[in-house]
Amino acid sequence: MLDTFEILTTSGVVLWSRTYAHVSPSVVNNFIADVFIEEKSAVVGAKDGASAAANPLYKYDQHTLRWTFEKELGIIFVAVYRSLLHLSWIDKLVDNIRAIFVSLYGDQLKKPNTTIVECLKFDEYFDQQLHELEQTGGKLDRSEVRAFEDEADSEILGKEPPAPAGLIQRSQPQDDTLDSSPVATPSASRPSTPAVNHLVVAKAGPVAKMSRRARKGQNTNSGLVSSGDEGSARKSKAKAAKRGRKWDADGFADEDDDVQLDYSAPNAVTSDSEAEAAGRPGAVEEVDASTWGSNTKGKFVLRDLGDEVHSILASAGAKNGIEKPGSPAGLVGSGLSAISGLFRNVVGGKVLTKEDLDKAMKGMEEHLLKKNVAREAAVRLCDGVEKELIGVKTGNFESIDTRIRKAMEASLTKMLTPTSSLDLLRDIDSITAPPVTSLRKARPYVMSIVGVNGVGKSTNLSKICFFLLQNKYKVLIAAGDTFRSGAVEQLAVHVRNLKELTAREGGKVELYQKGYGKDAATVAKDAVAFAAQEGFDVVLIDTAGRRHNDQRLMSSLEKFAKFAQPDKILMVGEALVGTDSVAQARNFNAAFGSGRSLDGFIISKCDTVGDMVGTLVSIVHATNVPVLFVGVGQHYSDLRNFSVKWGVEKLLSSN
Amino acid sequence: MAALDTLKAFFEASLKPSPTVFVIGFAFVLLFPILLHFLVTQKSAYTTLPSVLLVGPSGAGKTALLTLFERGPLAPAPSEKPTSTAPASPTPTHTSQAPAAVELAVSSDGTSSFRDDLDATGTTAKRFLLIDTPGHAKLRRLALSHLSPAKPSTSPTSSYSATPKSKLKGLVFVLDAAALADGDGLPATAAYLYDVLLALQKRASGAKGSKPPPAIPVLIAANKLDLFTALPAALVKSNLEAELGRIRKTRSRGLLDSGVGADDDVAGAGEGDDWLGEYGSDKFSFKQMLEFDIEVEVIGGSVVGDGPGADRWWKWIGQRI
Ligand SMILES: Nc1nc2c(ncn2[C@@H]2O[C@H](COP(=O)(O)OP(=O)(O)OP(=O)(O)O)[C@@H](O)[C@H]2O)c(=O)[nH]1
Ligand SMILES: [Mg+2]
Numbered sequence: 001m002l003d004t005f006e007i008l009t010t011s012g013v014v015l016w017s018r019t020y021a022h023v024s025p026s027v028v029n030n031f032i033a034d035v036f037i038e039e040k041s042a043v044v045g046a047k048d049g050a051s052a053a054a055n056p057l058y059k060y061d062q063h064t065l066r067w068t069f070e071k072e073l074g075i076i077f078v079a080v081y082r083s084l085l086h087l088s089w090i091d092k093l094v095d096n097i098r099a100i101f102v103s104l105y106g107d108q109l110k111k112p113n114t115t116i117v118e119c120l121k122f123d124e125y126f127d128q129q130l131h132e133l134e135q136t137g138g139k140l141d142r143s144e145v146r147a148f149e150d151e152a153d154s155e156i157l158g159k160e161p162p163a164p165a166g167l168i169q170r171s172q173p174q175d176d177t178l179d180s181s182p183v184a185t186p187s188a189s190r191p192s193t194p195a196v197n198h199l200v201v202a203k204a205g206p207v208a209k210m211s212r213r214a215r216k217g218q219n220t221n222s223g224l225v226s227s228g229d230e231g232s233a234r235k236s237k238a239k240a241a242k243r244g245r246k247w248d249a250d251g252f253a254d255e256d257d258d259v260q261l262d263y264s265a266p267n268a269v270t271s272d273s274e275a276e277a278a279g280r281p282g283a284v285e286e287v288d289a290s291t292w293g294s295n296t297k298g299k300f301v302l303r304d305l306g307d308e309v310h311s312i313l314a315s316a317g318a319k320n321g322i323e324k325p326g327s328p329a330g331l332v333g334s335g336l337s338a339i340s341g342l343f344r345n346v347v348g349g350k351v352l353t354k355e356d357l358d359k360a361m362k363g364m365e366e367h368l369l370k371k372n373v374a375r376e377a378a379v380r381l382c383d384g385v386e387k388e389l390i391g392v393k394t395g396n397f398e399s400i401d402t403r404i405r406k407a408m409e410a411s412l413t414k415m416l417t418p419t420s421s422l423d424l425l426r427d428i429d430s431i432t433a434p435p436v437t438s439l440r441k442a443r444p445y446v447m448s449i450v451g452v453n454g455v456g457k458s459t460n461l462s463k464i465c466f467f468l469l470q471n472k473y474k475v476l477i478a479a480g481d482t483f484r485s486g487a488v489e490q491l492a493v494h495v496r497n498l499k500e501l502t503a504r505e506g507g508k509v510e511l512y513q514k515g516y517g518k519d520a521a522t523v524a525k526d527a528v529a530f531a532a533q534e535g536f537d538v539v540l541i542d543t544a545g546r547r548h549n550d551q552r553l554m555s556s557l558e559k560f561a562k563f564a565q566p567d568k569i570l571m572v573g574e575a576l577v578g579t580d581s582v583a584q585a586r587n588f589n590a591a592f593g594s595g596r597s598l599d600g601f602i603i604s605k606c607d608t609v610g611d612m613v614g615t616l617v618s619i620v621h622a623t624n625v626p627v628l629f630v631g632v633g634q635h636y637s638d639l640r641n642f643s644v645k646w647g648v649e650k651l652l653s654s655n
Numbered sequence: 656m657a658a659l660d661t662l663k664a665f666f667e668a669s670l671k672p673s674p675t676v677f678v679i680g681f682a683f684v685l686l687f688p689i690l691l692h693f694l695v696t697q698k699s700a701y702t703t704l705p706s707v708l709l710v711g712p713s714g715a716g717k718t719a720l721l722t723l724f725e726r727g728p729l730a731p732a733p734s735e736k737p738t739s740t741a742p743a744s745p746t747p748t749h750t751s752q753a754p755a756a757v758e759l760a761v762s763s764d765g766t767s768s769f770r771d772d773l774d775a776t777g778t779t780a781k782r783f784l785l786i787d788t789p790g791h792a793k794l795r796r797l798a799l800s801h802l803s804p805a806k807p808s809t810s811p812t813s814s815y816s817a818t819p820k821s822k823l824k825g826l827v828f829v830l831d832a833a834a835l836a837d838g839d840g841l842p843a844t845a846a847y848l849y850d851v852l853l854a855l856q857k858r859a860s861g862a863k864g865s866k867p868p869p870a871i872p873v874l875i876a877a878n879k880l881d882l883f884t885a886l887p888a889a890l891v892k893s894n895l896e897a898e899l900g901r902i903r904k905t906r907s908r909g910l911l912d913s914g915v916g917a918d919d920d921v922a923g924a925g926e927g928d929d930w931l932g933e934y935g936s937d938k939f940s941f942k943q944m945l946e947f948d949i950e951v952e953v954i955g956g957s958v959v960g961d962g963p964g965a966d967r968w969w970k971w972i973g974q975r976i
Contacts (some may be wrong), residue, residue: 008749011754012750012789013755017747025747037794097832113756116726116727183816413796421846423909426902644913
């Protein structure tokens with residue numbers, strides 16, 4: 001069974017929700033952060049309002065989330081259930097709920113400057129859908145559902161045995177305003193208003209698959225269904241539902257007639273065809289006419305909600321079908337719209353369509369490729385921007401190109417901005433001199449540098465060392481490259497230079513080396529122990545360069561991370577490298593085992609590529625790991641904090 | 656007859672290819688669409704309302720506060736809720752990805768409570784916009800763009816929450832006082848606050864030649880004081896001051912940003928530019944911000960639970976509108 005279903009806006013307000021079992025809010029929060037903000041499961045096209053089945057599942061902490069997104073209104077529909085379950089009908093539920101909700105409350109959602117949406121009545125629609133789909137889908141995975149329901153049952157009711165129906169009936173007063181008993185229907189997060197006279201109580205088919213709880217509810221009700229006198233077939237309209245359903249048909253019933261609704265009898269018969277019909281819009285009328293229309297006349301049958309839901313779903317389905325061809329309104333009409341389109345293109349206020357964007361997006365993609373952005377990343381960015389812009393109106397005197405540029409700037413900024421900013425010195429201080437209130441012991445801060453051959457690992461390590469020395473830290477450099485001949489000597493030269501350069505600054509730097517052939521992980525571990533003993537503040541560990549597709553060398557990184565326990569693992573990437581950057585970044589990011597990944601990138605040789613800094617984008621796209629530093633020259637002082645603004649400007653500058 | 660003649664003459668003149676006719680015709684052709692455009696778009700234009708901005712790290716309670724002010728405290732949630740143990744749950748919220756603006760009103764003397772229905776009592780009300788922003792680090796740009804001296808760029812990502820341009824009357828920095836108590840909470844919160852204050856400071860000092868923009872007062876709302884792990888407001892203030900001072904020090908010693916080359920005149924342009932508060936001072940205190948006309952106040956409160964409530968924040972806002 002479902003744990004919870006929520007309808008929330010992009011601004012974070014939950015408009016409607018239904019909870020069956022408590023789910024920590026962090027589940028949905030993480031889902032939003034990962035899928036929408038950080039775009040971690042970056043499946044291209046995930047956010048364009050495709051049906052729930054097309055969106056990737058999101059799993060977190062034993063929960064699975066099925067979701068869909070209505071872009072125009074900015075609302076997310078999400079169903080949360082236990083990962084153990086397999087609920088085949090859940091995408092359908094999410095999609096249908098979305099169609100119904102949008103058609104009922106779309107107008108309210110467009111109102112500016114408010115977050116309030118009056119949707120108390122939505123409970124009924126939800127119940128209707130849930131039961132309808134559960135009944136069709138439930139047959140497929142009955143056993144699992146049942147197992148879970150029983151469990152849920154006992155959770156809520158304790159071990160209370162199912163009471164015989166008669167007993168319950170007696171215990172409940174024969175009052176027609178029988179409220180849905182607290183136990184029978186799990187409540188929504190909103191209070192039910194008294195205005196809802198006709199509370200829908202859990203309905204069940206003859207198939208005895210309902211939980212005890214629901215069965216009980218049903219039994220209770222069946223005794224009461226009698227006083228109704230609802231007659232003729234009502235044509236359902238969305239409007240009517242919004243006002244609250246009034247039983248005005250033929251003047252039989254009035255608002256005060258507190259009839260208990262019951263779905264069980266008619267629905268049980270037709271629920272299968274009904275649910276199918278929802279999928280095939282064309283079939284709805286048919287079912288309507290034959291099964292629903294005349295033969296129920298005069299009986300107490302309340303099917304207007306089901307009717308309404310189906311007509312909504314049918315019209316939503318039909319709209320999807322028709323929307324494609326467009327509407328050419330004759331020669332004059334099309335000519336006129338073409339002219340106004342051109343005109344709008346100049347003064348703005350044009351509503352962008354896919355055709356408008358396609359050509360301009362091609363241009364943007366070319367531009368990014370020219371900047372050395374890997375194709376994969378460029379395509380993702382352009383698709384994202386295109387999806388975002390379809391249906392958007394351009395501003396005053398804004399051409400399509402400027403609009404695209406603006407959107408691309410926003411996307412790039414969002415992509416390149418790290419999730420948590422790094423203040424390296426602050427970070428080091430908090431490790432080497434932890435606040436007295438925390439129970440941590442002071443220890444040296446460990447940083448290690450990885451990367452493929454020849455990208456400038458040792459150089460950048462020395463640059464960081466230089467910076468630390470200027471800030472009066474005591475630094476130990478560990479020669480973890482025990483593989484390539486000359487590597488240790490090269491570091492020794494750096495250390496000698498650094499010593500000379502910073503002699504008067506007050507810092508201190510030493511080299512820790514054990515020659516060649518030793519296991520790098522062990523050397524690193526010893527270096528950290530040595531540093532702790534000798535009172536160094538920071539340990540910088542150099543590592544051997546390795547091809548990212550060299551299985552043997554890459555696998556040794558996992559052991560390295562386990563032995564040295566670095567606080568930060570930085571990877572050096574070259575600005576010059578082209579399409580290979582994506583694979584490099586990915587492989588390195590995955591090399592440290594499941595619990596560990598890269599913490600940041602240093603992009604070296606940025607001075608040699610001018611504006612072609614696309615590598616930045618490629619690697620962040622591949623790993624979601626931020627770029628922290630960029631190397632901009634040959635001197636020890638040529639290391640810079642990466643500024644997102646600078647990067648985005650370079651990427652978008654023309655020429 | 657005479658009238659008919661003049662009419663005829665006029666038509667003749669207007670059909671002759673004379674320069675005046677060309678100019679007038681041309682001007683008409685050019686201006687008509689533009690006028691039309693403005694006519695069409697005018698009706699969607701907003702009257703500018705004063706506004707108050709909500710900023711702060713993710714999960715601090717900005718959206719919760721926004722919905723509280725908009726709806727008032729909800730009647731205790733349906734108690735038949737079988738799974739929840741919370742006595743009174745407010746509108747549930749989740750991580751925001753887009754800003755949201757809400758139109759609120761306060762009586763003209765600024766004393767009404769957010770629970771009052773001003774329409775019903777018939778007092779003259781001042782209306783204003785409360786703007787909620789996402790606190791996720793990747794989306795802070797949306798908040799900070801309101802503070803840059805340049806015109807705030809309306810969020811390009813979402814047409815749904817159109818932020819009308821408005822006069823900013825105050826800024827509320829909401830923080831989770833319970834999160835400050837442990838490890839990473841303080842540095843992360845303070846880092847954001849540092850960026851916000853620095854942006855305000857630059858805004859105030861940047862426009863030196865021209866008329867300085869109206870000052871924006873800052874309220875630091877220490878939220879979630881209903882939790883027993885939360886730090887009291889006074890402690891929040893002193894901890895933040897200490898942490899801001901630390902950040903200020905390490906930032907001044909940190910690496911240069913890319914794009915700032917060594918060849919740029921660093922000494923001339925940079926000195927003191929990114930230093931928050933009184934330059935060169937040893938300890939940071941919020942009082943130093945007064946130098947830039949930025950008044951900072953720390954007030955504790957809570958959105959949910961039976962803590963101190965949010966009335967003092969509302970009062971603060973009411974007085975600035
Ligand atoms: N105990 C307690 N919880 C609170 C209080 N205020 C807010 N919360 C809870 O804090 C959580 C986060 O609140 P939000 O308003 O969504 O946070 P936000 O600041 O909008 O976060 P972002 O949108 O991610 O920037 C919610 O679950 C609130 O219920 C409070 O005063 N006390
Ligand atoms: Mg929020």
